[in-house]
Amino acid sequence: MVSPQPPAGGDPGSDFARLFAKHYRAVFGYVFCLVPNWSDADDIIQEVGVKLWQGFGRYRPGSDFVRWACTVAHYEVLSFRRRRKARVQFDPDLLDQLAGPAAEAAGELEERRDALRECVDRLPPTWRALVDMVYGEGKSAGEAARLTARPAASVHTTLSQIRKQLRECVRHRLGREDPAAEPAPVAEACHRLTAGDAAAELAGLLAASPAARRAYARHMADTVCLRFLTRALFAAPPTPAEEAAPEPGAPLTFGPKAGSRAGRGAARPLPRWVVPAAAAAAVLVGVALLLRPAPRPVAKAPDTPPPPPAQPVVLVATVEAVRGDRWEVGKGEAVPKVGARLAAGRAVRLKAGLAKVAFDGGAVALVEGPAAFTPETGGRVLLADGALTATVPAGAEGFTVRTANGDFVDLGTEFGVRASDGRAEAHVFVGAVEARAAGAAPRRAGGLEALALPRRGAAPEAVVFDGGRLPAPGALDPDKPVLREFWLGVAGKGKNLDNLIAHPPFAAGLPDGREYLPAFEFGRRARADRYGSRVAAVVRAPQTGAYTFRVAGDDQVRLSLANGPAPAGKRVIASVPLRTGVREWTAHPSQVSAPVRLEAGRSYYLEALHWQAVLGDHLSVGWTLPDGTREWPIPGRRLSRVDTPDPVK
Numbered sequence: 155m156v157s158p159q160p161p162a163g164g165d166p167g168s169d170f171a172r173l174f175a176k177h178y179r180a181v182f183g184y185v186f187c188l189v190p191n192w193s194d195a196d197d198i199i200q201e202v203g204v205k206l207w208q209g210f211g212r213y214r215p216g217s218d219f220v221r222w223a224c225t226v227a228h229y230e231v232l233s234f235r236r237r238r239k240a241r242v243q244f245d246p247d248l249l250d251q252l253a254g255p256a257a258e259a260a261g262e263l264e265e266r267r268d269a270l271r272e273c274v275d276r277l278p279p280t281w282r283a284l285v286d287m288v289y290g291e292g293k294s295a296g297e298a299a300r301l302t303a304r305p306a307a308s309v310h311t312t313l314s315q316i317r318k319q320l321r322e323c324v325r326h327r328l329g330r331e332d333p334a335a336e337p338a339p340v341a342e343a344c345h346r347l348t349a350g351d352a353a354a355e356l357a358g359l360l361a362a363s364p365a366a367r368r369a370y371a372r373h374m375a376d377t378v379c380l381r382f383l384t385r386a387l388f389a390a391p392p393t394p395a396e397e398a399a400p401e402p403g404a405p406l407t408f409g410p411k412a413g414s415r416a417g418r419g420a421a422r423p424l425p426r427w428v429v430p431a432a433a434a435a436a437v438l439v440g441v442a443l444l445l446r447p448a449p450r451p452v453a454k455a456p457d458t459p460p461p462p463p464a465q466p467v468v469l470v471a472t473v474e475a476v477r478g479d480r481w482e483v484g485k486g487e488a489v490p491k492v493g494a495r496l497a498a499g500r501a502v503r504l505k506a507g508l509a510k511v512a513f514d515g516g517a518v519a520l521v522e523g524p525a526a527f528t529p530e531t532g533g534r535v536l537l538a539d540g541a542l543t544a545t546v547p548a549g550a551e552g553f554t555v556r557t558a559n560g561d562f563v564d565l566g567t568e569f570g571v572r573a574s575d576g577r578a579e580a581h582v583f584v585g586a587v588e589a590r591a592a593g594a595a596p597r598r599a600g601g602l603e604a605l606a607l608p609r610r611g612a613a614p615e616a617v618v619f620d621g622g623r624l625p626a627p628g629a630l631d632p633d634k635p636v637l638r639e640f641w642l643g644v645a646g647k648g649k650n651l652d653n654l655i656a657h658p659p660f661a662a663g664l665p666d667g668r669e670y671l672p673a674f675e676f677g678r679r680a681r682a683d684r685y686g687s688r689v690a691a692v693v694r695a696p697q698t699g700a701y702t703f704r705v706a707g708d709d710q711v712r713l714s715l716a717n718g719p720a721p722a723g724k725r726v727i728a729s730v731p732l733r734t735g736v737r738e739w740t741a742h743p744s745q746v747s748a749p750v751r752l753e754a755g756r757s758y759y760l761e762a763l764h765w766q767a768v769l770g771d772h773l774s775v776g777w778t779l780p781d782g783t784r785e786w787p788i789p790g791r792r793l794s795r796v797d798t799p800d801p802v803k
Contacts (some may be wrong), residue, residue, distance in 0.1 A: 269327040711763040724761060
């Protein structure tokens with residue numbers, strides 16, 4: 155039985171349980187606003203409960219628990235999007251725009267809920283029956299229309315009337331104006347959202363108007379209130395007399411459905427505290443071992459020590475993609491396939507291949523075998539040996555790669571770490587990393603710089619950047635088909651691109667770094683002087699006819715095309731002799747190629763050699779299709795990787 159008042163005191167578990175049970179509906183309302191599907195929201199709120207418990211030591215007593223919890227929930231929503239496809243999915247920009255209104259609505263949810271309770275009591279019985287069906291049982295408006303033998307349009311209209319009356323009633327009881335008047339298109343799209351057929355329409359409405367976003371957030375918060383309210387208000391079964399002839403205006407009550415779990419025993423009215431406590435209990439199951447003292451062990455003989463308490467399993471990362479993977483697992487353990495969740499504190503060994511691991515905090519690690527690593531809580535991973543590349547987006551700063559010699563802490567970066575033979579190195583592609591070793595002052599490295607921790611207890615030291623020996627960022631991302639390789643410190647005089655071709659590491663195919671791009675374009679990535687790049691992809695012609703190619707860049711570019719998917723026989727078709735602005739396509743006549751005839755469905759190797767002298771760097775390649783369509787630059791959907799089989803011969 156769930157206690158109506160969790161025990162208070164100095165126990166962190168009790169304090170957390172009390173706060174989370176009290177504010178569970180508000181946090182759920184925030185999640186439901188960003189992921190408006192009951193099943194998805196239920197999955198996310200369980201992970202949110204775990205994250206809140208893990209970080210509860212950082213919560214300041216007396217501060218706004220709901221605001222803090224909503225911040226954690228926002229990152230969990232983003233993590234959920236990476237792990238699996240939400241049934242109703244908004245793009246990341248819209249999620250950021252909804253964050254403020256959703257948090258505001260969540261903070262007011264309990265106050266509105268109390269007013270809403272009284273307003274629901276005043277609804278006519280037929281309206282309350284529809285509220286119970288749609289919000290209490292979670293049926294879509296279309297399902298409700300079928301069950302009540304009414305036209306779907308009629309159900310939508312009635313729901314709109316109900317919500318309007320409830321909104322006015324709540325406004326009157328709170329004694330203030332509602333700043334988020336609900337536009338009719340938003341209301342209608344919200345009513346149809348449960349069926350999943352209005353997501354795109356609703357996203358467009360919300361992206362276009364701050365007022366629509368505020369109204370939507372309030373609508374979804376009230377939907378959550380109705381969900382929990384109806385489960386409590388309609389818990390008591392009606393008597394036969396009440397079923398036959400309800401009093402006009404009297405509260406309508408419903409019993410459990412025949413054959414349902416609730417109907418197998420005698421039902422009775424539930425106290426008000428049961429609903430939030432029971433709802434929170436569903437989430438707290440995952441962290442129950444953390445929230446209560448371990449049960450007393452069964453009495454044993456004095457010479458038999460009690461068994462150690464069971465440790466909760468905390469899942470912190472997801473395997474998102476693999477290539478040529480060979481895992482080493484213990485007896486009875488499952489091989490980590492795509493979608494597998496990795497537990498904190500459990501070592502994982504990749505004997506060969508490549509694996510993409512997304513951490514719940516937002517960072518993504520690309521691990522190359524042979525490697526041994528252990529995911530940890532708090533946005534950390536222990537790399538015992540091997541190599542990985544970490545991409546850390548905004549909001550996930552502080553991601554840490556731990557090694558036996560010390561830690562490499564992200565400061566907003568894309569960086570790689572190698573650990574082997576008692577030595578650890580971090581090579582920074584973009585951004586900055588700080589190396590920290592016990593007993594030594596921390597040291598920072600920026601883009602195309604590297605730091606080493608040569609042994610345990612040694613101070614960090616600068617080494618030559620060598621990102622080419624690390625997994626290439628984006629190597630397992632299907633939406634990044636363009637390979638970019640770069641060589642640093644290219645010496646020589648005269649034509650700089652000729653110096654790149656004569657550079658021994660270039661001739662040997664040993665770049666200082668590589669990455670994959672989403673389109674045939676990059677801008678200000680390397681931030682280095684006197685370096686060269688090779689950018690290559692296989693482009694497939696969508697039409698038969700004459701194409702013209704264009705190229706822009708800083709400082710020099712040479713664009714080549716082959717008559718097939720392999721580089722053999724490639725010829726120069728356009729060039730940039732002196733720097734241009736970003737996407738400045740007409741500074742020099744040589745930037746535009748002569749018309750080139752391509753055949754629909756065939757694939758062609760496309761390569762750009764790029765030279766950078768000093769200051770900024772960028773490259774863009776575009777084409778004009780036979781029908782006049784301009785794609786400047788060439789988008790990823792037209793391209794495939796040069797290191798994969800040609801999809802169309």
